[in-house]
Amino acid sequence: EAQVTQNPRYLITVTGKKLTVTCSQNMNHEYMSWYRQDPGLGLRQIYYSMNVEVTDKGDVPEGYKVSRKEKRNFPLILESPSPNQTSLYFCASSMQATAYEQYFGPGTRLTVT
Amino acid sequence: AQSVAQPEDQVNVAEGNPLTVKCTYSVSGNPYLFWYVQYPNRGLQFLLKYITGDNLVKGSYGFEAEFNKSQTSFHLKKPSALVSDSALYFCAVRDVLHAGSNYQLIWGAGTKLIIKP
Numbered sequence: 306e307a308q309v310t311q312n313p314r315y316l317i318t319v320t321g322k323k324l325t326v327t328c329s330q331n332m333n334h335e336y337m338s339w340y341r342q343d344p345g346l347g348l349r350q351i352y353y354s355m356n357v358e359v360t361d362k363g364d365v366p367e368g369y370k371v372s373r374k375e376k377r378n379f380p381l382i383l384e385s386p387s388p389n390q391t392s393l394y395f396c397a398s399s400m401q402a403t404a405y406e407q408y409f410g411p412g413t414r415l416t417v418t
Numbered sequence: 419a420q421s422v423a424q425p426e427d428q429v430n431v432a433e434g435n436p437l438t439v440k441c442t443y444s445v446s447g448n449p450y451l452f453w454y455v456q457y458p459n460r461g462l463q464f465l466l467k468y469i470t471g472d473n474l475v476k477g478s479y480g481f482e483a484e485f486n487k488s489q490t491s492f493h494l495k496k497p498s499a500l501v502s503d504s505a506l507y508f509c510a511v512r513d514v515l516h517a518g519s520n521y522q523l524i525w526g527a528g529t530k531l532i533i534k535p
Binding site for chain 2: 309345346347348349350353363364395397403406407408409410411412
């Protein structure tokens, strides 16, 4: 089954404790992206990757890091989480970054206390 | 500046009635337009897209949308609503002319659709 998986689905952590949210897709997609969803703000892009070893900042990259060492994986790293990073996070992938629809993971709800 | 507006936070429709979820956009060049749906505790799912060609596009679950260039709109429609259509709907646009290296999607804030039995 074609899918995007994220882990963990739920995470409660404390300020400053490094964490990683994993994302994996099995569709051989070139383009991958991380979003955060906050009430009333829609989706905001954090980072994206056009292909392996090619990543770039989206609209709200501060406090986040990513890597793309393999085509299928695109982990999101929070080196020192803060309460304002409490949000719902989605990973998405698409064949390419142009006219193609994106496939979304189920989401990771992160709470930073 | 590029933007997408979904003017209604919430739309209430009785089951069996037609529904419309509105979306207007502002881009400099030609738009690629998308609709996605989010069911509770789920990720977003693609519904339909307009790239070029026929202004009326059909998508999943009986939904359709009409691209209106003069009004810069891309409203989502369905002739007969189902209770199971209740969800959060997002419109998104990509500016083809100014895609740059990101081809970034610009997202609307979302519209909550409630279908009452």
